[in-house]
Amino acid sequence: MRIRGFGELEAVIMDRIWSRDSTPPTTVRELFEELAAERTIAYTTVMSTMDNLHTKGWLARERDGKAYRYWPTLSREQHSARLMREALDGGGSPEVVLQHFVEQIGAEESERLRSVLRRLAQGTTR
Amino acid sequence: MISVVVGLLLYSMAMLVAAPPLLRALTSSGNAPRLGVVTWLSAIGTVVGSWLATAAMVIVEVISHWTHPRTVAASCLARLQRTISGDAGIAPQITLVVIAAAFTVAVAIIGMRLAAAVLGMRARAHEHARAVRLVGRHTGEANVVMVDAAKAAAYCVAGRPPAIVVTSAARAALDDRQLAAVLAHERAHLAGHHAVIVSALRALAAVFPRLSLITEGAQQVSRLLEMCADDVAARRHSSRALLSGLIALCTAAPAEALAAADLAVLARAERLATPPAGSAKVKTRAALTSVVAIMAAGPLIAVADCIRRSHVWGPGMRADPHTTVGLIAAPSPSKALGHSASGKVVSMMMMMMDDGHWGWGSWLLTTGTTIVFWALVITAVVLLARYLLSLSQRPTGTPRAAGASNAEQVLAERYARGEIDDEEYQRRLGLLRQNMASTTTT
Numbered sequence: 335m336r337i338r339g340f341g342e343l344e345a346v347i348m349d350r351i352w353s354r355d356s357t358p359p360t361t362v363r364e365l366f367e368e369l370a371a372e373r374t375i376a377y378t379t380v381m382s383t384m385d386n387l388h389t390k391g392w393l394a395r396e397r398d399g400k401a402y403r404y405w406p407t408l409s410r411e412q413h414s415a416r417l418m419r420e421a422l423d424g425g426g427s428p429e430v431v432l433q434h435f436v437e438q439i440g441a442e443e444s445e446r447l448r449s450v451l452r453r454l455a456q457g458t459t460r
Numbered sequence: 461m462i463s464v465v466v467g468l469l470l471y472s473m474a475m476l477v478a479a480p481p482l483l484r485a486l487t488s489s490g491n492a493p494r495l496g497v498v499t500w501l502s503a504i505g506t507v508v509g510s511w512l513a514t515a516a517m518v519i520v521e522v523i524s525h526w527t528h529p530r531t532v533a534a535s536c537l538a539r540l541q542r543t544i545s546g547d548a549g550i551a552p553q554i555t556l557v558v559i560a561a562a563f564t565v566a567v568a569i570i571g572m573r574l575a576a577a578v579l580g581m582r583a584r585a586h587e588h589a590r591a592v593r594l595v596g597r598h599t600g601e602a603n604v605v606m607v608d609a610a611k612a613a614a615y616c617v618a619g620r621p622p623a624i625v626v627t628s629a630a631r632a633a634l635d636d637r638q639l640a641a642v643l644a645h646e647r648a649h650l651a652g653h654h655a656v657i658v659s660a661l662r663a664l665a666a667v668f669p670r671l672s673l674i675t676e677g678a679q680q681v682s683r684l685l686e687m688c689a690d691d692v693a694a695r696r697h698s699s700r701a702l703l704s705g706l707i708a709l710c711t712a713a714p715a716e717a718l719a720a721a722d723l724a725v726l727a728r729a730e731r732l733a734t735p736p737a738g739s740a741k742v743k744t745r746a747a748l749t750s751v752v753a754i755m756a757a758g759p760l761i762a763v764a765d766c767i768r769r770s771h772v773w774g775p776g777m778r779a780d781p782h783t784t785v786g787l788i789a790a791p792s793p794s795k796a797l798g799h800s801a802s803g804k805v806v807s808m809m810m811m812m813m814d815d816g817h818w819g820w821g822s823w824l825l826t827t828g829t830t831i832v833f834w835a836l837v838i839t840a841v842v843l844l845a846r847y848l849l850s851l852s853q854r855p856t857g858t859p860r861a862a863g864a865s866n867a868e869q870v871l872a873e874r875y876a877r878g879e880i881d882d883e884e885y886q887r888r889l890g891l892l893r894q895n896m897a898s899t900t901t902t
Contacts, residue, residue, distance in 0.1 A: 341593055341621070348594045392594065411608070413595045418609045420588060421617075421625070430584045431659045433649040433689070435614040435642050436709045436725055449868060449893070450726055452707075 343383050348392060352410045359396065359403035465517060466827060467763035468510040470834055474762075475755070478838045479503045480672045482845055486751065487680060490727055491736045491744035493687035499748045500677045500684070501657070502755050504664065507673065510759050515563045522560040570667060577663035582618070585655065589619025596625065603650075604643060606631060612709050616646040618655040630709060638705035641697040648692035654685045683724045690728055703732040747845055754841060765830060867892055 350368060351360060366380045384404055387393045395402040408416075421432055483503060487496035596605030609627035616624045624646045626639070634642060649655070661678035668674050693702050706729055736744075868889065875885040 341590060342598075345594050345598065410595055413591065414607050414609060417588065417592055417595060418607065418611065418613075418627070421615060422609075422611055422613055429581070429662075430588050430617065431581050431655050431662065432585070432588075432615045432617050433646065433654060433658075433685075435645060436706065449889070450729070453893070 343379070344387060344392075347380070347383055347387065348406070348410075351393070351404065351406055359405040361398070361401045361403055363401065463767045464763050465514050466830070467765065467767070468514050468759055470830060471759045471762040472507045472510045474834050474838055475503060475507045475758070476671060476673050478842065479507075479755075480676050482751070482842055484676065484680065486744065486747055486845055487684060488727075489736065489740070489744060490684070490687045490731050491741045492748060493684040493691065495745055495748045495752075496684045497657070497681055497688065499752050499755075500681050502752050504661070504674055504677050506755050506759060508664070512567070513759075515567050518563050519560050522556045525556065573667050574663050577666050578659050581659040581662065585617050585659075586619040589617045589621070589623040592617065592623050592625050596623075599626075601643065614642050614646060614709065616649050618650070618653075622650050624650070633708045633711075634705055635708075637697070637701045638708055641693050641702040642705045642709070644693035644696045645689045645702065648689035649685070652685070652688065654682075654689070657685065658682050683727075686724060686728060687731065690732060694732060699732045699735065703729060706732070751841070751845065762830075762834070765833065 346369070347365065350365060354360060362377070362381045362384055365384070366375070366377050369375050369380060384393060384402075388395050388402075388404065391407060393404045394407050395404045397403075420430055483496075483500055487493075487499065490496070592605055592607060596607040598605055603621055604624045604626065606626050606628060610629055611627060612630040612633050614624070614626045614630050616622060624643060626642075630642075631639070658678070658681070661674070661681055665675045665678045690702060706725065710725065871880075871885065871888055871892065874880050880888070
C-alpha cells in the first residue's frame with residue numbers, strides 16, 4: 335500500500351497506535367519496524383510524523399531512556415464522538431461550515447417530513 | 461460627488477428593503493437554483509459594492525482637495541462645515557482629516573472582521589477535515605471516510621484535501637446505489653467550492669446581523685446550493701436513487717430536537733419526485749435574469765438619475781461667489797440627458813466639481829423626487845415579478861400539497877400540545893392521508 339501525502343501517514347500511524355494494546359506505550363522504533371515490514375519508509379519520517387502528532391495534541395509522550403514512548407491522548411471513539419458533536423449538534427459557538435446531505439431537524443418536523451416523504455416514495459414507485 | 465453618493469445610497473437602501481421578499485418569492489420554487497444563487501449573490505454584491513464605492517469616493521474627494529483646502533468649499537462636506545461653523549471657522553484640513561480617517565477606519569474594521577470570520581471558518585473546516593481523516597476509516601473511494609456514529613449523517617467539509625464523511629449508521633441505512641448518489645451530491649459541493657460561498661455569506665451575516673438581505677441571503681443560498689448539488693447527482697445517477705437516499709437518511713435520522721431547520725429537505729424531495737416543468741423553468745429563468753439585469757444597471761441608473769436631477773434643479777439656486785472653483789463648463793440639462801454612456805461619465809465627473817452650485821433647498825427637492833421615482837420603479841418590478849411568478853406556479857400542484865401538509869401540521873401541533881392522544885392522532889392522520897390519496901389519484 336502506498337502512502338499518499340503526509341496526512342495519510344498520520345492516519346496510518348494513529349490507526350496502528352489505536353489498534354495496539356497501549357500498555358506499554360509505543361516507541362518510534364517499534365512502530366517503524368511494524369510499518370517497514372509492509373512498505374519502504376524511513377525511520378526519520380515516522381519519527382517526525384509522530385513528533386508532529388504530539389505537537390498537535392493527538393499523542394502524549396514520555397521520555398524513556400534515549401527514546402520517547404507515545405500513547406494516544408484520546409481513544410478513537412472519544413475523537414469520533416467529539417467530531418460528530420461538532421458536525422451534527424447544530425455546531426458549537428464557533429461553527430464549522432459543513433454541507434450536510436440532510437440537515438438535522440427537530441422531532442415534529444421530522445415526523446411531518448417522513449409522512450410526506452413516504453407519500454412521495456409511493457408516488458415514485460407507482 | 462454628492463449626487464453620485466446619494467444615488468448609490470438610495471440604490472442600496474432600495475435593495476435592502478425590496479430585494480429580500482422579491483428574491484425569496486422568485487427563488488423559493490427551486491426551478492433554477494443556480495441562477496437563483498447568482499441573483500442573491502449579485503443583489504448582495506451590488507449593495508456591498510455601492511457602499512465601498514461611496515466610501516472610496518468620499519476618501520478620494522477629501523484627498524483630492526487636500527492641497528487646496530480653500531477649494532474645499534466646492535465639496536458638500538465643507539459646505540456642511542461652513543453651514544455649521546460660519547465661513548471657514550475651523551481649519552478645513554482638520555475636518556477633512558477627521559472625515560477621511562472615519563471612513564478609512566470604518567472600511568478597515570469591517571474588512572478585518574470579515575477576513576477574520578472567513579479565515580476562522582476556513583481554519584476550523586480544515587482542522588475538522590484533518591481530524592476526521594485521522595479518526596475515520598478510509599474507504600476505497602477518494603476523500604471518503606467512514607466514522608462510527610449512531611446518527612445517520614453524510615456531509616462534506618472543505619480542507620486540503622477535503623473530506624466526505626459518512627457515518628456508520630448512514631452507511632447501514634443506504635444501499636450501494638443510494639450511497640453513490642449521496643456521494644455524488646457531496647462531490648458536487650466540493651467541486652463547486654460551495655463552502656467558500658457559504659462561509660463568505662455567513663461572515664457577512666455575522667458582521668451585518670440586522671440586514672435581512674444578507675442574513676436571509678445566506679440561508680437561501682445554502683438552500684439553493686443543496687438543490688444545485690441535487691441536480692448534479694440526479695444527472696449522474698438518477699433522481700430516484702437520490703430521492704430514496706434522501707428518504708432513507710431522513711427515516712434513519714433519530715427524531716431528536718436539534719437545531720431548528722426549515723423544511724428545505726421537503727422542498728428538495730418534492731423537486732426530485734416531480735421535477736419542475738420546462739415552461740416553469742423558463743419563466744423563472746426569465747424573471748431572474750431580468751432581476752439580475754436591473755440590479756446590475758441599478759447603481760448606474762440611480763447615479764445618472766441623481767446627476768440629471770441635480771442639473772435640472774441646480775442652475776436655479778443661489779451661486780456662492782466663493783465656490784466657483786468647480787466651474788468647468790457645467791453641462792446643460794439637455795446635454796446631460798442626451799449623452800452617450802461615456803459622456804455621462806464625464807458629466808458625472810464634472811458634477812462632482814459642480815456640486816457647490818445648488819443649495820440645501822434644491823438638494824431636498826432632488827432627493828424627494830428621486831425617492832418617489834425609485835419607489836415607482838421598485839413597485840413596478842415587484843408587480844412584474846409577482847405576475848411572472850403567478851404564471852410559473854399555476855401549473856404545479858403545490859397549493860394542494862401545502863394544504864395537505866398544513867392539515868397534518870395542525871394535527872401534529874395538537875398532538876404535541878397534548879390535546880389529543882396517540883390513538884386519536886393516528887386515526888386522524890390515517891383519515892387525512894386516505895383523503896389526500898383519493899384526491900391525488902382522482
